[in-house]
Amino acid sequence: MHKPLLVPEFLDRARTHYGDDEAVVATTGERFTYDELGERADRFSAALQERGIEKGDRVAVLDPNTHYHLEAAYGIMQLGAVHTPLNYRLTPDDFEYILSDAGVDAIYADYDFADRIEEIRDEVPTETFVTNDADAVEGDWEDFDGVLEETGTDYDRPEMSEDEIITINYTSGTTGDPKGVCRTHRCETIHAYLLVGHQEITDDDVYLWTLPMFHANGWGHIFAVTGIGATHVCTRGVDAADIFETVRSEDVSYMCGAPTVLNMLTEYYEENEPETTGDADIRLATAGSAPPEATIRTVEDQFGWYLKHVYGATETGPLITTSDARRHFEDGSDDRFRIKKRQGLAYLGTEIRVVDEDGEDVPRDDETLGEVVVRGNQIMEKYWGKPEATEEAFNDRVAGYYHTGDLATVDENGMIAIQDRKKDIIISGGENISSIELEDTLFDHPDVSDAAVIPSPSDEWGETPKAFVVPASGDPEDPGVTEGDLEAFTRENLAGYKTVHRVEFVEELPTTATGKVQKYELRQEEWGEEDRMVGEG
Template sequence: MIDTLGDVLRNNAYKFPNENAYTYSGRHVTFAQHAERANRLASGLWKRGIRRQDRVSILAQNTLEFMEAYGACELAGYIAATVNWRLAPPEILYILTDSTPRVLIFEAQYAGVIEQIRDRLPHIETYLCFGGAVPAWAEDYEAVLAAGDVEGAPSRPTPDDIMHLIYTSGTTGRPKGVMRTHRAEIAIGILMATELGLIVSDRLQLMMPIFHVGARFLQIGVHIRGGSVVLHREFKPAEIVETIVRERVTMTHMAPTMVQAVLSVAGIDEADLSSLHTICYSAAPMPVPLLKRGLKLLGPVFLQLYGMTEGGGTTLHKRQHKPDGTPEEIKLLGSVGQAAPNVDIRIIDEAGTELPVGEPGEILIKTTSQMLGYWNNSAATISALRDGWYYTGDLGYLDEQGFLYLVDRKKDMIISGGENIYSREVEEALAAHPDIQDVAVIGVKDEYWGETVRAVAVVNPGVTLGEAELIEHCRSLIASYKKPKSVVFVDELPRLPSGKVNKVVLRQLHGAPAAAGA
């Protein structure tokens, strides 16, 4: 019986001990080898006082050690609390303070970042370092793992235990910790396996950050089926192509910007990509010219998924990608597909009334893979989860066949290069500049990134402030990818009678793509 992610790991080690669980930087790790190291790590943590449902935070890029840390939590019932390595030190401090982990497993390259904030993290009792020089205040990851028992820790998770605590930004600018149970992760893994048609012989390539749910959900899906993961530390287009050819990758996962970069790799037309049967994309629609180019080179391989950290959503299947089809078929490319199995979707107005076909409103989702709630944030949980439905904050409409079309985002979220950026968070960083009187942030269309961040700012009287200076100011406060790419200076911001910035007018005035002038 597969009730928890620990069961998945043990099942694969039993059934397929000598098959590859992971391929990474030329290394091949079998399911039996991965299970042994995950068990030893779970035991090592237990010997340091970590118990079931204690938080184990992980700060690292995609590595085998990251997957072993996940494995230890899967087996012993610890909560894996991931940290986005792209965040600035104040953001990392907030997450580690909110999640209160007792242990932090980190890659050596982040020792300097941790050193800056460590004196404000008294609840972290154990630091485990890998991948380089170990600081005096940390323990060596490999030594802790080697001293662990091969039988693992004496604890096991239950299906309703929390498996993941993954932080996602909100409209307040403060990240929210999404609690996801083992039961929900098994459900999302089965959904992924079903929607993508995963089978035991599949070799899934992952280069998206594994601290995000996108890559993690797909990894769970392929391992539920007993397939293999080809893991990349980071996205390097030429390396992605070389790996598909060498490892005979059957499926990969990218944001549309990544697809564009891969299709621009020198020699791509001559590369043997015949093993590839599916490219799963998410985070943004696929531009039609890019889709046509990809279909011409690779055939009908594209599949779109729409979802969020809080739960799964919809699929636009490969057979529904017809850029040269009828007007009706071409229109479908602007949708994010239809509800996946075990997913229900409703569209409601501000009063909570369900809206008819074609009328936009807030998107509600009900699914077996739904989150448990937000960590330490009952108000946000109550607002988001009502009567079994998750209120996404996204605005969209359904057509007659249940295809979902996104039209706006209530939360002012900007999607740039597959990363979610929230306006309020950027606005707070900009407002911290002493010469800024008023500021608002919007997303502007960009052919490569999908959207980029633009600040519209009012400076204090008599002050001259340059675009580059204001953008650079954000570097120490928020992650680099969240910084504005452009700034427009104005005398005042348009406002609603309530006093809030009128972002509809703001986009009309200053939302033209960069190529058209700011």
């Protein structure tokens, strides 16, 4: 028997079985049941339909982790329209590119970020603009709650196919331009099923939103947590004191956090010694850079939380591996740290390989380096409007697998450990940063003759951008510009998280005989004292 896998059915199920149960704890102090969340989503669907939004149209959401994002996302997807979440850390120029590239027809933007859209609204194809506090936003914006009040709950839900695109998530590309990762009903649904299993999500879980909902739909938790009937606890940002207080007051049982968040919590704990749990045991998932052993030890032995290290990319669901392999370690043993620092074993139904340049599997000796490639039902369909990039991503070393660009070793149990990157990407605090975009920005500075940007190890962020700069003066001792000047220049021209934080002035960059900069040589020099050339948060 074949039944189509459709993402609106996650909310449908929650309404059917948990209608009177708490669905959302809002940042405003309001609390919504699943019936109430569903009604608000229905009203948003009806409002969008009245404004001409149809199946296949793209609708953007620019929001921190509030109840409005959940309502907007399901309101969009119930129409078969394409949920297009935006990274709220980006600049107006970034938003102009994405809204134009995706051909976005309507946008809901939180009042804290709507001004960045207002700045470029005449340059984009978007015609419908909605915010959650129209009085706080300049320009002609409709008010979300006002729109819901004046709109009924009736809308026409179109027939949908599981192979149709339902979300587009933009991710930084190595060439600087973001790429739209297209995900179907089917891959979102199967990824959510995998989350429920591997992350052990149950209907009595209370999930704290410390992970941005725009990140691959919050790693898929807008689907998994909703469908299973658990409770969403929303936030407007990450603050250590607030996290510990919310964990206690709401009896949080599950959350996610990049290693940078864990560092923040650790520092706060060491200074303030707060209570770390309510009445529930806590599971915490972390991804991005591998957490150092000291971080895992603090989280598990002092906080009393159980840490799961997972791995993936926006293109892969995102999650494709887990280090939560309890037959390979004992919970109380120090050996668990060695396992939990690895990216780990493949998720169910997911085929992970580590291959050499000829597409052959590397030996399971935990020494030979190869690229991580993956096949699975949670992998993206394509890049939006970029067929050549799609073809390369799935066929570079071996046909039919998504190529992650991460270089890893694999041990005797098939557990992978990321050691380096093939892609020109820096992952700082869980955010992808294009080295090339940073270099292009630095080239625009009049006192910069040449530049190469690489990841540099950082205790706080895992890794941080470092620029090797050949000054226009030709003299690294008297470059005519300071490190602070270049940091400020990149901050003015790029999203804040992309700022160059370290600069080294040099006479020349190492190059090949054909003039190509040898970044690998720079990385070897920078990471010489480290075990691997990727960050540990």
